Amino acid sequence: MGTRRVLRWRRLSATALAALLALAAQAAAQEPWHAPAMPYRLQLDVAGAPRRGGIDTALVNLAEQSGLCRPDGADICVTTRSGDAVPHRIEVRRDATFDVFFRVSEDCDRFHLYYGSGQAQSQHEEWAESPGGLFLETRPIRQPVRRAADLPGAVRRNSDSFDRKPWAQIWDMENPFGRDDLYLSIYEGTLYCPERGRYVFAVNSDDAAFFAIEG
Structure with missing residues (x-):
């Protein structure tokens, strides 16, 4: 089908913070409820500061819970476990679910995400985001690339993008952002x-792939 896979990783000391978020609604019920107007809450546990490698932004996708919120996600807020408001922002995916980005401070590794009241919440200040986690971008190409050695050049030549989004896994049989032939992942x-x-990494793909570590 003309699909190619490219995997690039940043410094080894960093951690995929977004992937370490643990949604534990039942455990969250054991802690004080700091937003009484909100009917729903998720507990979000993130990696401790020594494991973050400078990452200060976490991401969680609300998935099916998004249907309990306003269409714009304005009735979502994030707090520390003690109830202090946390800066956050919302992105709406094509499937109408919400990606919630929020700032993580060095002295906190547990957060609460409240949602579903139907009432817009006050906006918080922006912050200089340093995110971690996994991202997938797909790009159109004009002709197949059969050899792994040719992929770096193909990436440089083909800068147009179907889309780039936070992603959950490194295995996709189709292009989630566009056509299913002649594209780079x-x-x-x-x-x-x-x-x-000593760490050993291996990659597999439909046609060709290469793996690189940066930093």
Whole structure:
């Protein structure tokens, strides 16, 4: 089908923070409820500061819970476990679910996400985002690329993009952002390697693939 896979990773000391978010609604019910007007809450546990590698932004997709919110996601707020408001922003995916980006401070590794009141919440200040996690971008190409050695040049020559979004896995049989033939898939994210040592990585793809570590 003419699909190609490119995997690029940033520094080894970083952690895929977004991937370490743990949604635990039942456990969250055991802690004080700081937004009484909100009928729903998720508990979000993130990696501790020593494992973040400078990452200060976490991401969670509300998935089916998005249907309980306003269409614009304005009735969503994020707090620390003690109830302090946390800066956040909302992006709406094509499937109408919400990606919630929020700032994580060095002294906090548990957050609460409240949602579903139907009432717009006050907006918070922007912050200089340093996100982690995995992203997928797909790009159109004009002709197939059969050899892994030719992929870096193809990436440089083909800068147009179907889309780039946070992603959950490195395995997709189709192009989620556009046509299903003649395209590049570029997975980019951070690796967390807790110990010094020798690491071996392998990649597999339909036609050709290469793997690179940057930084």
